[in-house]
Amino acid sequence: MSNKQGRGTSVESGAALTGTSSKKKATLNRRKFLGDTLKTACGAGLLGLGMGTYSRQVESTPAWVIRPPGALPEPDFSGACIRCGLCVRDCPYDMLRLAELGEPVALGTPYFIARDKPCEMCEDIPCAAVCPTNALSHELDNIDDARMGLAVLIDQEECIAFQGLRCEVCFNVCPLQGDAITIEMQHNRRSGKHAMFIPVVHSDACTGCGKCEKACILEEAAIKVLPMELAKGLVGEHYRFGWKQKKVAGKSLVTPDVEHQYNLPEGVTYDYNKGGLSLPPESQSDETPYSSNPLDSLKRLQNQESK
Amino acid sequence: MTANTISSTKEKQVPGQQAIDKKGWLRAHKWLILRRISQLSLLALFLTGPLLGVWIIKGSMASSLTLDVIPLSDPYVMLQALMSGNLPTQAGLIGVIIILVFYLLVGGRVYCSWMCPINMVTDAAAWMRRKLGLKVSSQFSRSSRYWLLGLTLILPPLTGAIVWELFNPVSLMFRGIIFGMGWAWMVIIAIFLFDLFISQRGWCGHLCPVGAFYSLLGVKSLLRVSAANRDQCDDCNDCFVVCPEPKVIRPALKGADKGISPLIDEMNCTNCGRCIDICDENVFNFTKR
Numbered sequence: 166m167s168n169k170q171g172r173g174t175s176v177e178s179g180a181a182l183t184g185t186s187s188k189k190k191a192t193l194n195r196r197k198f199l200g201d202t203l204k205t206a207c208g209a210g211l212l213g214l215g216m217g218t219y220s221r222q223v224e225s226t227p228a229w230v231i232r233p234p235g236a237l238p239e240p241d242f243s244g245a246c247i248r249c250g251l252c253v254r255d256c257p258y259d260m261l262r263l264a265e266l267g268e269p270v271a272l273g274t275p276y277f278i279a280r281d282k283p284c285e286m287c288e289d290i291p292c293a294a295v296c297p298t299n300a301l302s303h304e305l306d307n308i309d310d311a312r313m314g315l316a317v318l319i320d321q322e323e324c325i326a327f328q329g330l331r332c333e334v335c336f337n338v339c340p341l342q343g344d345a346i347t348i349e350m351q352h353n354r355r356s357g358k359h360a361m362f363i364p365v366v367h368s369d370a371c372t373g374c375g376k377c378e379k380a381c382i383l384e385e386a387a388i389k390v391l392p393m394e395l396a397k398g399l400v401g402e403h404y405r406f407g408w409k410q411k412k413v414a415g416k417s418l419v420t421p422d423v424e425h426q427y428n429l430p431e432g433v434t435y436d437y438n439k440g441g442l443s444l445p446p447e448s449q450s451d452e453t454p455y456s457s458n459p460l461d462s463l464k465r466l467q468n469q470e471s472k
Numbered sequence: 473m474t475a476n477t478i479s480s481t482k483e484k485q486v487p488g489q490q491a492i493d494k495k496g497w498l499r500a501h502k503w504l505i506l507r508r509i510s511q512l513s514l515l516a517l518f519l520t521g522p523l524l525g526v527w528i529i530k531g532s533m534a535s536s537l538t539l540d541v542i543p544l545s546d547p548y549v550m551l552q553a554l555m556s557g558n559l560p561t562q563a564g565l566i567g568v569i570i571i572l573v574f575y576l577l578v579g580g581r582v583y584c585s586w587m588c589p590i591n592m593v594t595d596a597a598a599w600m601r602r603k604l605g606l607k608v609s610s611q612f613s614r615s616s617r618y619w620l621l622g623l624t625l626i627l628p629p630l631t632g633a634i635v636w637e638l639f640n641p642v643s644l645m646f647r648g649i650i651f652g653m654g655w656a657w658m659v660i661i662a663i664f665l666f667d668l669f670i671s672q673r674g675w676c677g678h679l680c681p682v683g684a685f686y687s688l689l690g691v692k693s694l695l696r697v698s699a700a701n702r703d704q705c706d707d708c709n710d711c712f713v714v715c716p717e718p719k720v721i722r723p724a725l726k727g728a729d730k731g732i733s734p735l736i737d738e739m740n741c742t743n744c745g746r747c748i749d750i751c752d753e754n755v756f757n758f759t760k761r
Contacts, residue, residue, distance in 0.1 A: 201613055210613075217627050220635040244556030245635035247549045248533035250651055254521070254653065263647060265654025270640045273647055297535040297545055297564030298553050405614035 166167060223271045230276045231375060233261055234284060234311035235259055235293035235301040239392075242311055245300035248273030252292035256286045261292065279375025279390045286374050287339050309341065314373030315396035316346070316366045316388055324387035329353040329361050335377035335388050338365050344370035346377065364388070368397060487602065487713040491752040494688045500752075502620055503660040518650045525549025526556045531586070532554070534637075535567060543567035548685040549643070552636060555629035572689065578743065578755045580690030582674060584683045585716070585744035589645045595716075597667035600712065609672040614740075617684035624681050641675075642682050673716055686740040694760050697741060697748065699725045704753040711747040711756070721747060725755070735761065 174440075192425075200442035214318050224243055233252050252275050253261045254394035277284065288307045293301035305311060321327050339346040346364050353359040364377075366388070373388045413416050426436045432445030458461070492502040498505075520534070521527040529538045535545040545567030551574050560568065575583060584591055613631050624636035637643060648656035663675050676683055699705070702725050711725070713719045720738035728734075749757040 205613050205616050205619050208616070209623050212620070213623045215629060216635050218638060219633050220627070220631050220633045220638055223638060224633065225527055235743065240632055241558075244628060245558040245633075245634075245637045246555055247534045247546070247553055247634065248637050248647065250531075250647065251531040251535060251537060253651065254527075254530040263651045265648070265652050266644065266659065271633075273643065295537065297543065297567060298550070298558055299561055301560070303561060316612075415483075444726035 170205060175343065185434055199257045226271065226276075226392075227269055228395055229278055229280075229389075230270050231266050231279055231284075231373065231392075233275055233301055234286075234290055234308060234313055234372070235296075235303075235305035237302065242300055243274070244270055246274050247298055247300070249274070251295045251297065255291040255295045256351050257291065258282065259289065260284065277375070279314075280379040281379075283375035283379040284311075284372075286311070290455055291328070299339050307374060309370075311372045311374075312393060313375070314390040314392050315368050316371050316375075316377050316390050318366060318388045319365055319391070320385075320387040321384075324364075325382070326361060326363050329355060329359055331362060332382060333362055333364060335382050338380040341370050341372070342378065345372070351401055358408055385413060390427070407431060418429045434472065475634070478638075487710045488750045490708060491710070491750050494752040495610055500513075501748050503749050507744060510590060512590060514587055515589065517651055522650065528689065532643065532650055534643055535564065537563075539671055542570070544571055544581050547572050547689075548682060549634065549637065551685075552628050552634045554627050556632050556634060556654050567757060575686060575689045576693060577742070578695045579681060579693035580686035580688060581740060581742035582681075582690075582695075585684040585742035588642055588682070589649065590642050590660075590663060590680075591676065593645075593664050594667045594673065597664045598673060598714075598716070599670060600668055606668070606672075608749070610674070612671070612678060614678050616678050620679060621681040621684040622694075627667050636681065640682065642680070677716055683740075683742075690741075691739045691744075693745060696759060696761055697736045697743060697745065697756055698759045699736065699755050701753065701755045701758065702726075702728060702734050705755050706753055708752070710750045710752075714746045716742055716746075734757070 173178050220243070224240055226239060230237075232242060233256075237245055248262050248263065253259075253263055260277050261275045262277065264272055264276065266272060270276055288308055290305060290308055290311075293303060293305055296303070318335075321461050325332050333348055336342060336346045336348050344367065345367055348362045349365045350360045351360045351363050362387060366377075373390045373393075377388045378386045381388050385463075401437060407417075407419065429442075434443050435441060438444070488500060494500075516547060517529045518532065521530050527540070531537055533546055534549045535543070537543055543563040543566050545560065545564050548566050550627060553560070554648065556752045611643055627633075627635040644656045645660055648654065648660075667674050667676075671678065689747050699721070705733050711721055715721055717738070717740045720736050720741040721737075723732050724736045743758075748758070
């Protein structure tokens with residue numbers, strides 16, 4: 166609008182050739198001012214575009230970066246953390262660091278690497294308590310409720326428990342042993358007669374402290390703490406599990422199954438929970454079609470061979 | 473610039489030589505030395521903890537805790553956090569208020585000349601520029617910094633992130649010294665070279681949004697430099713040569729005819745006191761408004 170006016174004035178003065186020098190100067194100054202302002206504004210805008218898009222890229226933090234306990238989820242964290250380093254200073258175990266220029270982490274933000282130095286899970290959570298912006302939430306009052314990530318036994322090919330060897334180091338160092346990591350026995354099909362002692366992580370208790378990853382005896386840890394959004398799946402909201410619904414409702418919500426009718430000889434019954442087939446009581450004598458003495462079988466075989 | 477002042481600068485080899493001759497080197501560098509002591513001791517106070525295990529101040533300029541009691545927080549970065557939707561904690565808020573009150577009293581850009589570590593870099597570039605006699609300088613508006621300031625405050629609500637802290641050379645250098653440099657020294661060298669070869673006083677005087685923010689705090693500050701003895705001015709031009717914001721001097725120094733007060737009532741005056749040092753006629757002094 167004002168630009169148009171400026172142009173009009175200059176055309177007028179040019180056509181009339183009578184415009185005073187001060188009027189001309191004023192027009193030029195206005196033009197210069199507008200030009201300079203537009204130049205600076207465009208420069209700032211371009212810069213803003215670059216900075217804004219870069220900041221979005223930076224939010225894709227690598228999976229090995231773990232934020233201190235209580236940290237807001239990643240997009241919110243980068244808007245709350247002012248990169249002061251107070252959390253780093255108040256960590257009694259000195260395991261937090263601020264991202265330096267050149268690291269693939271948002272500049273100046275605090276993190277730790279579980280394999281180097283895991284979180285020791287202080288009961289008073291000093292790192293979060295000192296945070297001046299709630300980037301590390303002050304609402305976290307029990308360290309067991311922290312969710313820095315989730316340990317995942319990610320390489321079941323290399324984990325020696327899956328080879329049938331006894332290890333369980335991750336289970337033994339877990340601060341919430343028995344809740345966050347349990348040992349489940351499985352049949353060892355390789356040997357056919359042993360058990361495998363498999364560590365299993367439970368997301369309802371695991372804080373993501375990273376002690377298991379630190380302690381894993383392999384060259385490269387088979388159990389790793391991953392960001393929640395990478396580690397966890399999510400069942401669709403519409404999904405209902407019949408047995409859970411049944412428990413809530415106290416009864417089956419679908420038409421009960423019609424009891425299966427087996428087509429069996431008279432007196433014979435079938436019940437899976439009671440050992441399968443059962444013969445009528447009169448046939449349950451000691452007399453079986455085969456002798457209970459194993460020697461009889463051998464004799465029979467010998468007789469067959471001699472024939 | 474009159475023909476007279478040009479010829480007088482040509483005669484002199486070093487700006488400030490007259491002041492050194494007249495007042496002695498120490499008094500001709502009094503405020504400069506005090507500023508360097510201030511800047512370096514601020515860093516030292518943060519460094520005694522990590523280096524010697526004696527914790528006086530911990531944290532960084534963004535937010536700190538003195539003797540485990542007094543919180544101090546940078547209002548600019550807190551404002552950016554606020555703009556992206558995050559309220560400070562109680563300690564954070566108290567820290568902001570203390571810092572706000574301090575700079576409202578002593579002048580916002582005291583941050584630049586007495587605290588900011590980048591100031592040492594750009595002062596060194598300006599000094600070397602004078603030594604090498606470099607005159608070429610890309611001109612861009614001194615108001616660019618306010619555009620950048622606006623930008624750094626608009627980006628947080630748009631992106632949800634404190635975008636400026638991914639770039640801010642001030643916190644980069646300060647945090648670098650205290651927590652670890654990484655490649656930050658490259659940025660520091662870049663700013664030095666930018667000020668030296670591309671634009672005179674380019675960073676602190678034209679671009680830095682941190683300085684722009686603090687300048688706004690200093691609009692009505694109590695502590696000011698005044699050209700109280702401006703009738704003594706012999707037009708040697710030395711103050712204009714060393715001043716990081718030369719535009720702020722002229723109205724106060726040369727405005728006697730127009731009835732302008734000798735008080736340098738400009739928010740971009742950094743209260744660095746170099747004009748006081750360099751003037752052999754003792755035209756300038758610190759005063760309260």
